[in-house]
Amino acid sequence: MDRPEEKCGNNLGPMGGEAMLASLGGCFMSNLRAAIAAREDAAVDEIELKITATLAEHPQRFSAIHMRITAEADSAQLQKLVTTAERACITANTLRRAVELSVSVG
Template structure:
């Protein structure tokens, strides 16, 4: 369920849309990274992605989003290569980076 805190007019029963955007980015990226690791049978375990966003003053938006990848591996160069591949394959990252024409209309 999507909601907002009581002080922002909601009932605090779920994440806000902006929080879900960060979840979508992390999930999209991580699924691509795990697929790349599995496809190559890479010796990489305990993969974790932390996504953080910094809010702008106005209009409400994220001015910066950071993803940090943590994993257990002895081949850091391979991990970095697979992270780059996952980043390039992530539809959410590509959309955020390239911008998108957004249309809102009442029907």
């Protein structure tokens, strides 16, 4: 983890927010692939996931995150698989429902 030089970092890695979005995408896609593998009749090819996020300030945070999934598949079947993956994705569930966060020293 790092920050760009203009934000007092060394630009050696992603920032925390970028890593969080990558984590969301990885978690969701692993669950989607598991849902596809569990269905013998699932014919899904060329899966692509695009994540966009809206950045808000004061305090700086993401105010909205959107995942768009495209694939060569029957749209009704793909929607069912996406719903299954959404329900199983711990990262999506945590972000959607927020979390109580505490910080301590020592």
